Amino acid sequence: MNILVTGYKGFIGKNLCFHLSVLNDYKLILANRDNFEEIIDKYASNIDFVFHLAGENRSNLDQRFIKNNVLNTKYLTEKLQNENNVCPIVFTSSTQSIEDNIYGATKKEAEKIIINHSKKNNSQVFIFKLPNIFGKWAKPQYNSIVSTLICDLINNKKTQIWDGDKNLDLLYIDDVIHLLLECINNQRKKINIISDFNAFKTNVNYLYKILQSFHEDRKKIEFKLDFYDLERKLYSTYLSYLNIKECVFPLKSFADSRGSFTEFLKEPISGQISVFNAFPNIVRGDHFHHTKVERFVVVSGKALFTFKNIVNLERFDLKVTGDNPQIVETFPGWNHSIKNMGKEKLSGIIWSNEVFNKEKPDTYVYKEKK
Numbered sequence: 001m002n003i004l005v006t007g008y009k010g011f012i013g014k015n016l017c018f019h020l021s022v023l024n025d026y027k028l029i030l031a032n033r034d035n036f037e038e039i040i041d042k043y044a045s046n047i048d049f050v051f052h053l054a055g056e057n058r059s060n061l062d063q064r065f066i067k068n069n070v071l072n073t074k075y076l077t078e079k080l081q082n083e084n085n086v087c088p089i090v091f092t093s094s095t096q097s098i099e100d101n102i103y104g105a106t107k108k109e110a111e112k113i114i115i116n117h118s119k120k121n122n123s124q125v126f127i128f129k130l131p132n133i134f135g136k137w138a139k140p141q142y143n144s145i146v147s148t149l150i151c152d153l154i155n156n157k158k159t160q161i162w163d164g165d166k167n168l169d170l171l172y173i174d175d176v177i178h179l180l181l182e183c184i185n186n187q188r189k190k191i192n193i194i195s196d197f198n199a200f201k202t203n204v205n206y207l208y209k210i211l212q213s214f215h216e217d218r219k220k221i222e223f224k225l226d227f228y229d230l231e232r233k234l235y236s237t238y239l240s241y242l243n244i245k246e247c248v249f250p251l252k253s254f255a256d257s258r259g260s261f262t263e264f265l266k267e268p269i270s271g272q273i274s275v276f277n278a279f280p281n282i283v284r285g286d287h288f289h290h291t292k293v294e295r296f297v298v299v300s301g302k303a304l305f306t307f308k309n310i311v312n313l314e315r316f317d318l319k320v321t322g323d324n325p326q327i328v329e330t331f332p333g334w335n336h337s338i339k340n341m342g343k344e345k346l347s348g349i350i351w352s353n354e355v356f357n358k359e360k361p362d363t364y365v366y367k368e369k370k
Contacts (some may be wrong), residue, residue: 001025001026001027001049001184002027002029002043002046002047002048002049003020003027003028003029003047003048003049003050003051003184004029004030004031004040004043004051004052005017005020005028005029005030005031005051006031006032006036006050006051006053006072006076007031007032007053007054007055008028008030008032008053009032010053010054011133011135011137011138011143011144011173012053012092012133012173012176012177012180013051013054015135015136015137015173015174015177016051016053016177016181017030019181020181029043029047031054032054033054033068033072036054036072036075037075040075040076040079041079044079044080044082045085047085047087048087049087049088049090050076050080050087050088050089050090051090051092052073052076052089052090052091052092052114054068055068055072055092055107055110056068056069056106057103057142057143058103058142058143062102065102065103065105066106069103069106069107069109069110070106070109070110070113073091073110073114074113076089077089077113077114077116077121080117080121080123081117081120081121085121086121086123087123088123088124088125088126088183088184089114089118089123089124089125089126090125090126090128090180090183091110091111091114091125091126091127091128092128092130093107093108093110093111093127093129093130094107094129094130095129095130095169095195097111097129111127111193114127115127115191118190118191122190123190124186124188124189124190124191124192125190125192126183126186126192126194127191127192127193127194128176128179128180128194128195129194129195130171130176130197131170131171131197131199132144132145132146132168132169132170132171133170133171133172133173133176134146134147134170134171134173134233134234134237135172135173135174135233135236135237135240136173136236136237136240136241137173137240138173140152145207146170146207146211146234146237147237147241149204149207149208149211150211150237150238150241151241153211153212153215154215154241154242159208161204161205161208163204164203164204164205164208165203165205166203166204167202167203168204168207169197169200169201170199170200170202170230171199171200172200172237174233175198179194179197200229200230202230207234210231210234211234214234214235214238219249221251221263221265222266222267222355223265223266223267224267225265225267225269225270226267226269226270251264258278258279258282258284259276259278259279259282259345259346260276260277261274261275261276261277262274262275262276263356264349266355267355268355271351271352271353271354271355272351272354272355272356273349273350273351273352274349274350274352275347275348275349275350276347276349276350277345277346277347278301278303278338278339278340278345278346279340279345280340280342280343280345280346281339281340282339282340282346283337283338283339283340284337284338285336285338286335286336286337286365287335287336287337287363287364287365287366288310288332288333288334288335288363288364288366289330289332289362289363289364290332290333290362290364291332291354291362292330292332292352292353292354292362293329293330293331293332293352293353294330294350294351294352294353295327295328295329295330295350295351295352296327296328296329296338296348296349296350297325297326297328297348297349298320298321298322298325298326298328298346298348299322299325299347299348299349300322300344300345300346300347301321301340301342301344301345301346301347302319302320302321302322302340302346303319303321303338303339303340303341303348304317304318304320304338304341305318305319305320305328305336305337305338306318306336306337306339307330307334307335307336308335308336308366309333309334310333310334311333313368319341322347322348335366
């Protein structure tokens with residue numbers, strides 16, 4: 001299938017093209033403002049599907065809105081009609097098409113052109129009246145409030161916020177792309193106007209607060225894990241704007257003659273993740289908890305887990321190796337220890353259902369009664 005993507009260098013276009021590039025059976029024909037008419041003239045008869053994303057979002061010249069939003073849309077549809085090409089068209093419009101400004105007016109006019117084309121050419125069309133979109137590759141100070149806030153934080157630039165409590169509908173870029181891709185081979189009616197989205201309801205003040213917490217807390221091991229869907233997608237977006245050299249940062253490791261213990265991540269609700277190492281013949285742990293629960297995964301080496309019930313002294317031994325990963329979970333009221341039974345260093349990961357608290361450690365050395 002030959003798919004024309006206009007505006008492929010833009011925010012939505014770039015993301016769409018990379019999604020399409022990993023799918024089979026699609027050949028992409030790419031057009032932008034610089035070669036729009038040339039590409040349409042060359043491929044109009046061979047196009048099987050159109051994603052018409054090209055348009056003007058921001059300019060000081062009204063003529064640019066007219067050219068890129070209206071005239072290019074008219075050129076595309078007339079060329080398809082001249083070639084008797086009834087291929088479907090997906091057009092990305094905006095919720096602002098009802099606004100009294102040049103951007104809204106030209107988007108509304110482009111919608112009319114697309115609808116008239118459907119009626120005249122018997123072509124299926126999809127008009128997406130999109131709200132604010134956010135995600136990777138959006139331009140700050142241009143078409144995304146989220147990218148603007150992120151880049152201001154990264155560059156230590158003070159952000160001026162007006163109407164911070166005003167309602168704001170947001171769609172995540174990958175959710176938009178999923179909706180666009182669903183239109184391929186879709187058997188819906190001829191004219192489809194999509195304006196009802198499962199958008200995030202928020203405001204700029206909330207966005208800034210969340211993004212600021214990412215910026216301040218990301219390199220701490222006390223880092224929030226229980227993200228809501230919006231926060232999860234905002235965090236992915238925030239990371240996409242960082243310098244790649246920011247991907248690494250150090251952890252504090254506690255080492256002694258037995259091996260080492262490194263706290264990796266702490267979160268009040270989700271608990272704590274740590275990494276441990278033990279040298280040959282070394283025993284680690286050998287304590288019990290009243291409430292705390294831990295899960296161990298041995299990633300390399302050979303380990304002997306020994307469990308002993310502190311009430312009736314029942315004992316259970318378990319051998320685990322990194323070659324056969326298993327979860328080993330501790331039970332309250334059972335003393336547990338881990339011994340390195342191999343000749344190499346033993347390494348593993350521990351998850352605890354609560355963050356370690358020195359004041360209330362819930363970690364006790366068991367002493368058998370004589």
